[in-house]
Amino acid sequence: xxxxxxxxxxxxxxxxxxxxxxxxxxxxxxxxxxxxxxxxxxxxxxxxxxxxxxxxxxxxxxxxxxxxxxxxxxxxxxxxxxxxxxxxxxxxxxxxxxxxxxxxxxxxxxxxxxxxxxxxxxxxxxxxxxxxxxxxxxxxxxxxxxxxxxxxxxxxxxxxxxxxxxxxxxxxxxxxxxxxxxxxxxxxxxxxxxxxxxxxxxxxxxxxxxx
Amino acid sequence: xxxxxxxxxxxxxxxxxxxxxxxxxxxxxxxxxxxxxxxxxxxxxxxxxxxxxxxxxxxxxxxxxxxxxxxxxxxxxxxxxxxxxxxxxxxxxxxxxxxxxxxxxxxxxxxxxxxxxxxxxxxxxxxxxxxxxxxxxxxxxxxxxxxxxxxxxxxxxxxxxxxxxxxxxxxxxxxxxxxxxxxxxxxxxxxxxxxxxxxxxxxxxxxxxxx
DNA sequence: TTTATTCTCCTGATTTTTAGGTATTTTTTA
DNA sequence: TAAAAAATACCTAAAAATCAGGAGAATAAA
Numbered sequence: 043x044x045x046x047x048x049x050x051x052x053x054x055x056x057x058x059x060x061x062x063x064x065x066x067x068x069x070x071x072x073x074x075x076x077x078x079x080x081x082x083x084x085x086x087x088x089x090x091x092x093x094x095x096x097x098x099x100x101x102x103x104x105x106x107x108x109x110x111x112x113x114x115x116x117x118x119x120x121x122x123x124x125x126x127x128x129x130x131x132x133x134x135x136x137x138x139x140x141x142x143x144x145x146x147x148x149x150x151x152x153x154x155x156x157x158x159x160x161x162x163x164x165x166x167x168x169x170x171x172x173x174x175x176x177x178x179x180x181x182x183x184x185x186x187x188x189x190x191x192x193x194x195x196x197x198x199x200x201x202x203x204x205x206x207x208x209x210x211x212x213x214x215x216x217x218x219x220x221x222x223x224x225x226x227x228x229x230x231x232x233x234x235x236x237x238x239x240x241x242x243x244x245x246x247x248x249x250x251x252x253x
Numbered sequence: 254x255x256x257x258x259x260x261x262x263x264x265x266x267x268x269x270x271x272x273x274x275x276x277x278x279x280x281x282x283x284x285x286x287x288x289x290x291x292x293x294x295x296x297x298x299x300x301x302x303x304x305x306x307x308x309x310x311x312x313x314x315x316x317x318x319x320x321x322x323x324x325x326x327x328x329x330x331x332x333x334x335x336x337x338x339x340x341x342x343x344x345x346x347x348x349x350x351x352x353x354x355x356x357x358x359x360x361x362x363x364x365x366x367x368x369x370x371x372x373x374x375x376x377x378x379x380x381x382x383x384x385x386x387x388x389x390x391x392x393x394x395x396x397x398x399x400x401x402x403x404x405x406x407x408x409x410x411x412x413x414x415x416x417x418x419x420x421x422x423x424x425x426x427x428x429x430x431x432x433x434x435x436x437x438x439x440x441x442x443x444x445x446x447x448x449x450x451x452x453x454x455x456x457x458x459x460x461x462x463x464x
Numbered sequence: 465t466t467t468a469t470t471c472t473c474c475t476g477a478t479t480t481t482t483a484g485g486t487a488t489t490t491t492t493t494a
Numbered sequence: 495t496a497a498a499a500a501a502t503a504c505c506t507a508a509a510a511a512t513c514a515g516g517a518g519a520a521t522a523a524a
Contacts, residue, residue: 240451244455245464436480443481
């Protein structure tokens with residue numbers, strides 16, 4: 043268990059935001075903001091020399107992409123928890139930060155209560171989101187609502203085999219069908235997705251979580 | 254605020270698990286297990302007629318895939334929170350359940366404390382994982398550790414153009430290069446990713462968040 | 465039981481990709 | 495500045511994919 047105050051670092055490309063957050067957090071008894079940086083290099087260098095319990099991290103930074111930075115920090119010091127503080131409201135970005143090791147995601151307009159709560163949860167090892175972010179995550183994607191072509195069972199099957207890099211020939215052998223049949227399905231898939239070729243097909247299918 | 258006891262339904266294809274969970278939860282003062290089902294149809298029919306605050310849901314079900322079921326329930330009754338209780342330890346499955354509207358994910362060997370905690374968090378609208386699951390999520394993917402090829406700037410650029418469904422010809426025109434050059438890059442990409450063709454290339458690149 | 469959909473297979477021509485190479489010119493970087 | 499890496503370009507041939515049609519059989523739905 044933690045007896046000292048939690049050490050917190052803030053990374054944001056707007057110095058004003060850093061100052062604002064410092065102000066907000068200085069009233070907290072069990073927290074201590076020990077550093078603030080406006081770029082990725084700064085925090086990277088800092089964490090290599092100092093122990094930090096938690097980092098409030100912005101995605102948009104001048105030098106390094108916040109997503110990569112997150113992964114880099116986590117790789118070097120697993121014990122350091124990272125909370126993303128960003129304005130991006132796209133669910134894919136949110137999910138990606140979590141996959142990159144972040145312990146939570148807050149929008150910049152979150153309340154101080156939410157921030158406090160997420161910090162507590164994060165240091166406990168939980169993953170935590172602000173209310174608005176939770177909404178975004180559980181809201182069905184645009185992709186899930188619109189423009190998602192209806193595939194038949196066979197088409198789904200063949201789509202995933204194509205995604206594995208298999209040729210029509212080998213798929214045909216695998217399914218005991220004529221290669222010509224596979225070609226037809228392939229053609230229909232390309233038509234249904236309104237794409238130009240398999241490369242785009244796989245990209246779009248992946249984006250729409252159909253793979 | 255909730256004044257009544259929370260109504261909970263359990264869905265698992267093993268009746269023993271259902272009974273076990275009922276036992277575990279019957280000591281909780283503020284909870285009430287109101288139903289248990291061993292298939293997807295059962296819970297779907299139930300939620301259409303009865304209000305349920307929270308569902309403990311298994312992924313593996315005899316009739317409907319738990320992932321789809323989750324989305325279906327959430328679509329019909331947003332207020333019903335869903336906690337996934339499963340043995341799948343693949344991070345992609347975990348992430349997918351959350352994208353399908355689940356409020357959390359627990360492995361079946363979780364402690365009763367973790368379960369209790371996640372239930373509380375879930376009804377508050379938070380997303381919550383058991384310790385082990387949190388570890389899985391924050392652990393870097395195999396893909397991220399190994400086999401993530403280093404691409405040059407040009408290669409990245411051409412990769413994304415390929416993903417847009419463009420042919421070597423049109424990419425060449427766009428970049429004022431010889432189509433033969435594009436072919437070389439294409440060849441190198443396929444080599445670096447150790448894949449068989451562009452279809453697989455795009456899939457793998459996407460999986461590794463390189464698109 | 466009709467109708468509609470899906471799955472199957474076909475022809476034939478054309479385009480694109482893939483798999484081997486080799487080789488020169490720019491950039492980077494040590 | 496010398497060496498390494500990246501970007502450029504070319505060649506040959508085979509393999510695979512794409513386009514544009516049609517068309518019969520099996521299933522599912524109305």
